[in-house]
Amino acid sequence: MKDLTKGNPTWLLLMFAIPMLLGNIFQQFYNLADTRIVGQYLGENPLAAVGATSSINNVIIGFMHGLTGGFSLTAARAFGEKNTEKLKQTVAATVVLGGVTCIVLTILSLLFIDPLLHAINVEPDIYKDARNYITMILGGMGIILCYNAMASLMRAIGDTVMPLVFLIFSAFGNIFLDILFVKYLRLGIRGAAAATLITSGMSAVACFIYMKKKYPFLIPSAEHFKxxxxxxxxxxxxxxxxxxxxxxxxxxxxxxxxxxxxLGKDTINSHIAARKISEMCMMPMMAFGGAASNFAGQNYGAGKYSRVRKGLYSATMLTWIWSVLVIIAVYIGTPFFVQAITGLHKEYIIKTASQYTHFNMPFYFILGIIFVLRHSLQSVKVKLMPTMSSFIELVGKIIISFLFAPKIGYKAIIAAEPISWLFMTPVLIWGFVSCKQLKEPDVPDIGTKTLA
Incomplete structure (x- = not known):
């Protein structure tokens, strides 16, 4: 547990972000191991089936992750306010609202699973495996939700270390069960899905036991559900x-x-490599954005509005420092990175992936602002501007994908995200500048209470 309302903002943000960054990196390596196990023991078709359903995962499970993350922002404000009753009410509301939403979304997802798979053009030879896998994952959505909700609550009160510990536990457990179910018990694609759900459930139980013992002020009683x-x-x-x-x-x-x-197989492989490089480069900025969000929530709850502003400036500076470092590394090392990721030495793939990364990287200074403000504005109760910015990003990608990509090819894809970022950022900056509460004087002595 860490009180982010006291101490040097830059140092606090850095220390808060490091475990989150390690968690993101560990998750990436775990995903690679999981992919390797499925591909090695089940073959190309089951591996393709898992990959084909990732987009459904990103939209549906991603919504639930965002939902619990949004709930935790209320918890961060209550923690900053040192309001135990409000904190417990937040946890109670998370259980009720998250539970109801999860049940409804699970039922709808399972009812419309076939139309969803047809909509993303899943090939007939992998359709059965894809359906079996995504049906189990969506059917067990509630298990995944439980762990993510508790991990988000712990981050809201300043604890990023234990969510990392539980993530590592879950990842190693998942790899062990993947091998057991897939290689030895021969449960196929269902075994891979079961491994994910079982380890998520075990992590959720461990997380709850830890929270109950370490943070009893997070455990609601019956009256808090009213x-x-x-x-x-x-x-x-x-x-x-x-x-x-x-x-x-x-x-x-x-x-x-x-x-x-x-656009062809070589372009697809180029894009895979370029996106992997970009995703790794974005991880520290994502961590700084998450740290800024919790920092803003706690200090907003404590009435320290000037400190919120300082924290967001500090977080932005950290993303800019990282941008300088990563631009140098990527401009020098992209050919090596592409070959390491793809195992291919084709000049077209290296050249095309390099075009993507070299064009995108200078815009990381803008992306840093987006990562910091998009979630932090939610922490200070500015909801419309972040959602509008994401809608602008979606519209930009749709326009470029349907209108420009067929005409000018991959160059349109390369420019799609930077152009979207340019249009998104003014909306977020306006949301920050126009937030009246952050212009108010700090509330005195609100942080003198302690949680019990």
Whole structure:
């Protein structure tokens, strides 16, 4: 647990972000191991089936991740306010609102699973495996939700270390069960899905036991479930806003992938390599953005509005410092990175991937602002501007994918995200500048209380 309302903002943000960054990196390596196990023991078709359903995962599961993340922003404000009753009410509302949403979304997803798979043009030879895998994952959505909700709550009160520990536990457990179910018990693609759900469930149980022992002020009692409609409405608006942001990003990427698939295998492989490089480069900025979001939430709840502003400036500076470093590394090392990722030495793939990374990287200074402001504005109760910015990104990707990619090819894809970022950023900056509460004087002595 870490009180982010006291101490040097830059140092706090850095220390808060490091475990989140390690978690992101570990998740990437785990995903690679998981992919390797499925591909090695089940073959190309099951591997392709898992990959084919990733877009559905990104939209539906991504929405639930955003929902619980949005709920946790209310918890961060209550923690900064040192309001135990409000904190417990937030947890209670998370259980109710998250549970109901999860049940409804699970039922709808399973009812419309076939239309969803047809919509993304899943090939007939992998359709059965894809359906079996995504049906199990969506059917067990509630298990995944439980862990993510508790991990988000712990981050809201300043604990990023234990979510990392539980993530590592889950990842190693998943790899072990993948090998057991897939290689030895020969459960096929269902075994891979079961491994994910079982380890998520184990992590959720471990997370709850830890929270109950370490943070009893997070455990609600019966009376805390009697929250007002206004409180529930505010929380749900925040959660849905974050969820829609995640879903729109995933949907935009899905639409762009469809345009890329028409450009040939070499271009697809070039894009895979370029995106892997970009995703790794974005991880620290994502971590700084997550740290800034929780920092803003706690200090907003504490009435330290000037400190919120300082924290967001510090987080932006950290993303810019990282941008300088990563631009140098990528401009020098892209050919090596592409060969390491793809195992291919084709000049076209290296050249095309390099064009993507070299064009994108200078815009990382803008992307840093987006990562910091998009979630932090939600923390200070500015919901419309972040959602509008994500909608602009989605529209930009749709226009470029359908209008420009067929005419000028991969160059349109290369420019799609930077152009979207340019149009998104003024909306977010306006949301920050126009936030009246952040212009108010700090509330005195609100942080003198302690949580019990």
């Amino acid at each position: 929250f007002s409609r206004k409180f529930a409405g505010d929380m749900y608006a925040s959660g849905c806003s974050m969820g829609l942001m995640n879903s729109m990003v995933g949907l935009g990427s899905l639409i762009m992938q469809g345009a890329i698939n028409d």
